[in-house]
Amino acid sequence: MNTESVRTGAIEAPEGTNNVRVTEFAPLPTPAQVRAELPADEALGYRIQRARDEVRAVLDGVDSRLLVVVGPCSIHDTDAGLEYARRLTELARQHREHLLIVMRTYFEKPRTTVGWKGLINDPMLDGSHQIADGLRAARRFLLDVGALGLPTATEFLEPISPQYMADLVSWGAIGARTTESQIHRQLVSGLSMPVGFKNGTDGGTQVAIDACAAASAPQAFLGIDDSGAAALVSTRGNTDAHLILRGGAHGPNYSAEAVAEASAQLAAAGQNPRVVVDASHANSGKDHERQRLVIAELAERIAVGERHIAGIMAESFLEPGAQKFTPGTDDPQRLTRGQSITDQCMGWDATQQQLGELAAAVARSQ
Numbered sequence: 001m002n003t004e005s006v007r008t009g010a011i012e013a014p015e016g017t018n019n020v021r022v023t024e025f026a027p028l029p030t031p032a033q034v035r036a037e038l039p040a041d042e043a044l045g046y047r048i049q050r051a052r053d054e055v056r057a058v059l060d061g062v063d064s065r066l067l068v069v070v071g072p073c074s075i076h077d078t079d080a081g082l083e084y085a086r087r088l089t090e091l092a093r094q095h096r097e098h099l100l101i102v103m104r105t106y107f108e109k110p111r112t113t114v115g116w117k118g119l120i121n122d123p124m125l126d127g128s129h130q131i132a133d134g135l136r137a138a139r140r141f142l143l144d145v146g147a148l149g150l151p152t153a154t155e156f157l158e159p160i161s162p163q164y165m166a167d168l169v170s171w172g173a174i175g176a177r178t179t180e181s182q183i184h185r186q187l188v189s190g191l192s193m194p195v196g197f198k199n200g201t202d203g204g205t206q207v208a209i210d211a212c213a214a215a216s217a218p219q220a221f222l223g224i225d226d227s228g229a230a231a232l233v234s235t236r237g238n239t240d241a242h243l244i245l246r247g248g249a250h251g252p253n254y255s256a257e258a259v260a261e262a263s264a265q266l267a268a269a270g271q272n273p274r275v276v277v278d279a280s281h282a283n284s285g286k287d288h289e290r291q292r293l294v295i296a297e298l299a300e301r302i303a304v305g306e307r308h309i310a311g312i313m314a315e316s317f318l319e320p321g322a323q324k325f326t327p328g329t330d331d332p333q334r335l336t337r338g339q340s341i342t343d344q345c346m347g348w349d350a351t352q353q354q355l356g357e358l359a360a361a362v363a364r365s366q
């Protein structure tokens with residue numbers, strides 16, 4: 001049936017009603033297969049458990065350090081990503097008394113409209129969508145970063161991929177575009193690590209506070225199990241859900257007043273009043289130079305005793321800024337090494353300096 005046959009009343013031979021717009025179903029390896037191919041050893045498992053406990057302690061204010069979730073907007077080149085991880089490992093050691101540094105290892109990108117959707121979705125960066133390879137590449141990268149002793153952070157964008165790699169992640173995020181989604185709230189209720197919900201793209205914090213309440217409750221929903229089979233998933237609830245302030249359509253929300261207001265809203269809702277502040281996204285107008293100013297202001301406030309800020313997020317890579325990249329149009333071989341192909345990032349020198357300032361601020365506050 002098409003609009004012409006509706007207009008004329010002509011009856012066409014039925015083509016079936018199922019999956020009319022699907023062009024292909026390509027089987028993927030199961031989560032159990034990928035985890036068996038790329039296993040985590042016992043020592044790494046122990047370190048991940050410990051890092052999750054430390055993140056929880058910082059979020060709860062039991063550990064007086066500052067959580068710092070820092071790294072590229074997205075991982076598109078695992079070799080450059082690993083070079084960044086090695087450098088960050090050194091900084092994490094240097095500042096371990098004051099900062100708990102967790103590396104952003106983001107493999108799934110939500111897009112405002114269309115664009116490259118991350119290493120899992122398109123690991124060849126050419127629109128070929130070799131997702132089986134993407135899942136393996138993401139897992140391998142997490143293992144390599146884990147082997148350096150650096151904890152990892154990622155955004156969970158949909159409910160299938162976590163089965164392939166969430167065992168290697170110490171801190172998770174739900175993005176501004178999906179915080180209101182019941183699917184994501186249910187997912188978080190079963191995730192093993194602390195997870196932050198971003199405020200909405202309009203700047204609204206209530207959706208994220210509602211998300212924390214939904215995620216902390218036990219849930220039952222449709223998912224997949226280790227063998228990739230559809231399953232009824234029943235969860236205990238994630239009591240480590242928290243709020244991330246990332247600014248919104250009406251501007252930033254990292255001011256002392258905005259943080260205090262969000263914190264009071266959280267407390268009134270019975271949620272953790274301590275928040276993570278994202279120095280990037282709408283808090284910096286997606287301008288990497290502005291992240292520096294945001295972090296400098298937050299450091300000053302932390303130094304003089306502001307207690308509602310449990311953590312800071314920043315986007316950073318080897319080179320400053322970002323380069324325009326469209327899969328299928330631009331040549332991945334011509335990309336500048338170590339520079340973001342999604343949001344603008346601080347370069348390495350600025351990153352070193354900003355983390356130093358944050359560590360000094362925490363030291364002054366203690």
Ligand SMILES: O=C[C@H](O)[C@H](O)COP(=O)(O)O
Pocket residue numbers: 073109110111112113114115281342343
């Ligand atoms: O952090 C990533 C981006 O802000 C988000 O994925 C949206 O990006 P886009 O507006 O370029 O699609």
Ligand SMILES: C=C(OP(=O)(O)O)C(=O)O
Pocket residue numbers: 073106110155174175176177198246281
């Ligand atoms: C997509 C991200 O952020 P937001 O959801 O705040 O836009 C991100 O942190 O990569």
